[in-house]
Amino acid sequence: MNLKDYLGETNFYDKKEKLEINKPKSWLKSVSAFANGRGGKLIFGVKEDDKIIGVKDYKETSENISELIKTKMDPNPEFDMEIKEIDGKVILILNIFAGKNTPYFVVDGGSRTAYKRVGNQSVSANRIDLFNLSLKGEHISYDSLESKKRLEDVRFKELSIEYKNRTGKEFEDKDLKSFGLVNDEGNLTIAGALFADDYQVYQSRVFCTRWNGFTKANGRIDALDDVEFEGNIIYLLKATLDFVKRNTKKMWEKGPVYRIEYPEYPERAVQEALVNALIHRDYSIIGSEVHVDIYDDRLEIYSPGGMYDGSFVQDLDPLNVSSTRRNPILADVFARMDLMERRGSGLRKIIEAYEGEENYKEELKPEFISTESSFTTVLKNLNYATQSLGDNDTQNDSQNDSQSDSQNDSQKLKPDQRRKKLVEIIKGNLNITAIELSNELNVSVSTINRDLKILTDEKTIEYVGSAKSGYLKVNKSCPRYDTIFGTKF
Numbered sequence: 434m435n436l437k438d439y440l441g442e443t444n445f446y447d448k449k450e451k452l453e454i455n456k457p458k459s460w461l462k463s464v465s466a467f468a469n470g471r472g473g474k475l476i477f478g479v480k481e482d483d484k485i486i487g488v489k490d491y492k493e494t495s496e497n498i499s500e501l502i503k504t505k506m507d508p509n510p511e512f513d514m515e516i517k518e519i520d521g522k523v524i525l526i527l528n529i530f531a532g533k534n535t536p537y538f539v540v541d542g543g544s545r546t547a548y549k550r551v552g553n554q555s556v557s558a559n560r561i562d563l564f565n566l567s568l569k570g571e572h573i574s575y576d577s578l579e580s581k582k583r584l585e586d587v588r589f590k591e592l593s594i595e596y597k598n599r600t601g602k603e604f605e606d607k608d609l610k611s612f613g614l615v616n617d618e619g620n621l622t623i624a625g626a627l628f629a630d631d632y633q634v635y636q637s638r639v640f641c642t643r644w645n646g647f648t649k650a651n652g653r654i655d656a657l658d659d660v661e662f663e664g665n666i667i668y669l670l671k672a673t674l675d676f677v678k679r680n681t682k683k684m685w686e687k688g689p690v691y692r693i694e695y696p697e698y699p700e701r702a703v704q705e706a707l708v709n710a711l712i713h714r715d716y717s718i719i720g721s722e723v724h725v726d727i728y729d730d731r732l733e734i735y736s737p738g739g740m741y742d743g744s745f746v747q748d749l750d751p752l753n754v755s756s757t758r759r760n761p762i763l764a765d766v767f768a769r770m771d772l773m774e775r776r777g778s779g780l781r782k783i784i785e786a787y788e789g790e791e792n793y794k795e796e797l798k799p800e801f802i803s804t805e806s807s808f809t810t811v812l813k814n815l816n817y818a819t820q821s822l823g824d825n826d827t828q829n830d831s832q833n834d835s836q837s838d839s840q841n842d843s844q845k846l847k848p849d850q851r852r853k854k855l856v857e858i859i860k861g862n863l864n865i866t867a868i869e870l871s872n873e874l875n876v877s878v879s880t881i882n883r884d885l886k887i888l889t890d891e892k893t894i895e896y897v898g899s900a901k902s903g904y905l906k907v908n909k910s911c912p913r914y915d916t917i918f919g920t921k922f
Contacts, residue, residue, distance in 0.1 A: 446474040447555075448481060452494050457501045461539045464502060466548040466555035468510035468532035469566055470743040473550070478524035487522030495525055507538050507545065536566035550743060551805050561717055575717050576624035576760040577613060580633070584609070584619045587629040591667050592766075599770040612769075613762040623716060624762035627666045636737075638663045638722035639673050639711075643680040647728050666711055666763065670704075670772075673725055677703050680727050684816050693883040695792055697814045698732055702786035702799065706810040708772055709779045710736035712763045713808070732812040739803045746803040751780040783810070789876075790815055791848065791883050851876070852884050856893060860907045 447463045460475060467473030477498075478488040488494050495514050503509055515526040536547040536558065547558040547566065558566065568575060593604040609615040614625030626633040642649075643658040658680050662672045677698070684695040710723045715738025724735040740746055741759040758764045767773045783799050792815050800811040846854060851874060858873060859865060867885070871878045885905070888894045895908050 445471070446476060447553075448479040448483070449475060449477045450480050450486060451488070452477055452497060454497055454501070457505050458539055458541045461501065461505055461541070462546070462548045462555045464506065464510060464512070464527070464529050465537045465539050465546075466550040467529040468537040469535050469547060469558070470531065470550045472531040473529055475527040475529070476524060477527070478522065485519055485522050485524060488525050491516055491523045491525055498525070498527060505540055507540050508534050510537050533570070535570040536563055549805070561715075564717060565715075574759065574761050575715075576622060576627070576762045578623050579616055579618075580621045580623050580626040582621040582626045582629065582633055584615050584621060584625075587621065587626075587631075587633065589614075589628060590630050591665060592628045592630075595667050596770055599772070612766055614766075622762065624760065624766070627716070627763065628766065629665055632664050634716065636716055636719060636721050637666060637669065639669050639725060640722050641673060641676045641725040641727075643727045644729075647730060649726070669723075670707055670711060673707055673723075674704060677725065677727065677732070681732075682816070693791075693886045694879045695790070695816055697816045698812050699786040699790055699815075702783045702812060703732070705773075705779050705782045705786070706734045706799075706812060708767060709810070710734050710808070712767055712773065713741070713759055714738050715759060715806075718806075730814050730817040732814070734810045734812075736808045737806070739805045739808060743805070744803075746780075746801045746808065751784060751801055754780050783812075787813075787815075789848075789880070791887075792816065846874070848884070851880075852888060855881070855884055856888065856907055859894060859905050863904045863906055865905070 449460055453459050463475055477494065479485055502512065510532050511530040513528050515528065517524050517526060538545040538547050547563060548555045549558045549562055596602065596604040609625065613622060614628060615621055621629060627637055639662045641660050641662065642656050645655045645657050660676060662669055681697045685693060714723060714736040718737045721737035726733045738759065742755060742757050746754065764773065773779060780801060787793050787797065787799055797813040797815055799813065802809045854874060855870060858870060867878050867881045870881045889896065892908055894905050897904055897906055
């Protein structure tokens with residue numbers, strides 16, 4: 434057995450040279466923190482530098498560990514004990530499982546203290562932590578709690594309109610209860626208050642700033658645009674998207690029959706990041722808000738509350754992040770309106786939206802950073818390098834078009850594959866239009882125009898005739914013809 438098998442991320446294990454019977458709090462706090470989080474291991478008989486010294490009387494030590502956990506913790510967490518021998522020395526591995534009855538307290542000297550894991554340390558849980566741990570232990574989400582708002586005092590006009598526009602169905606009164614927005618007593622849940630018209634929840638706010646440069650520098654004097662939005666969650670999403678559109682540009686390149694657009698930030702990526710921030714944020718933190726900060730080279734979206742399961746997103750594969758949700762009612766309503774998916778693929782969609790842009794490079798990949806109390810998405814400006822170099826081949830577009838790429842993830846092709854397919858389609862239908870190509874390949878018209886421009890420049894295809902009555906044809910003499918079709922005709 435190799436000790437390294439048990440030494441992974443430091444927030445999932447602690448090492449102890451020996452069992453301190455007279456100071457049980459020194460190690461029981463880690464038991465509490467692991468039980469209140471995602472579980473973890475305590476390894477006895479190992480020094481901080483990973484030197485194995487072993488446990489002398491491992492049978493008595495294991496019995497003492499079990500007894501102290503049973504008498505000094507409330508409630509008792511689930512655990513098991515492993516006895517391993519390495520190089521003739523015995524170590525004890527205490528496995529603490531993620532608890533179902535949080536919070537777990539250490540009872541010592543007349544005090545009760547619950548702990549949580551922050552990095553590689555176990556620290557005392559604060560009031561908000563205890564509140565959320567209590568909800569977790571009762572299997573209750575914060576957005577399902579009863580608010581102080583009565584149904585007869587509010588309206589859901591904005592939700593009704595958005596629901597009808599996105600689903601084609603009327604939003605009915607019975608949906609309020611079935612969706613979890615109103616309880617049996619006629620009181621709004623927190624989720625209901627967040628969807629109700631106007632401003633019902635104080636922390637339902639988004640602060641947006643377009644900074645002049647790369648940092649916040651000396652404060653608002655360096656802000657080019659600055660606005661604070663407050664209101665229901667649908668309004669916040671729309672207003673914030675409008676702010677981003679107003680403060681970003683598109684670059685464009687015009688050909689004889691096409692116009693290629695290069696946005697600074699893919700619209701789909703921005704929307705997904707904002708939806709994640711609004712849906713998954715911790716609304717129990719009073720006086721908090723989502724922040725959207727636009728700099729010359731990036732866009733940052735900050736959301737109160739870390740990962741719901743206590744993990745750090747930077748330690749995970751963003752393409753396979755768990756779909757555990759802090760606010761399942763909010764997420765469900767947004768999913769019903771096709772503003773997000775129930776399977777929790779928001780981060781994947783953000784990355785794929787970037788990868789689908791022609792001017793994307795690996796160094797421009799979105800970044801996700803979380804702490805125990807925050808989540809930040811960093812979107813890179815796809816055009817910043819071009820703008821800073823004064824590229825003469827592109828121009829700034831003064832209009833902010835709202836066309837998004839509705840590409841089906843299951844049918845997504847890489848750019849080279851998509852262009853190969855595009856040429857095959859053109860070969861079989863000379864009169865096909867860009868709109869028809871867009872529908873055929875399930876991508877936006879702007880993406881099709883961009884592909885046509887590339888294929889024209891490399892002489893794979895050519896445009897024959899006038900702008901009004903001309904058509905596209907495959908150039909059989911182009912160097913890539915054999916590569917695409919295998920043989921010439």
